[in-house]
Amino acid sequence: IFDLRYTLKELKSGWYVFTITNARSTDAGSYSCTASNSLGQASCVGKLTLFPLAPPNFTQALTDAIFPVGGILKAILKVSGLPLPRLTW
Secondary structure: OOOOOOOEEOOOOOOOEEOOOOHHHOOOOEEEEEEOOOOEEEEEEEOOOOOOEEEEEEOOOOOOOOOOOOOOOOOOOOOEEEOOOOOOO
């Protein structure tokens, strides 16, 4: 594979890191790697599946509420998005 977004870095003791920078939907698919030396070779294959990122969205939002002083309010809400949003109050 020749694409400047793809890099293979040798660490040590047989460890390597394959990196795809700025992954695109066209990068999805099967990737294989072959290791070889004077005694033979070994291969492995992995499938890369990519999913789209999404902005935060409340699928269950806060609603107006009336409750007594000293009571306990429990507000249930649900948010979606990728990466998963962090809520602040």
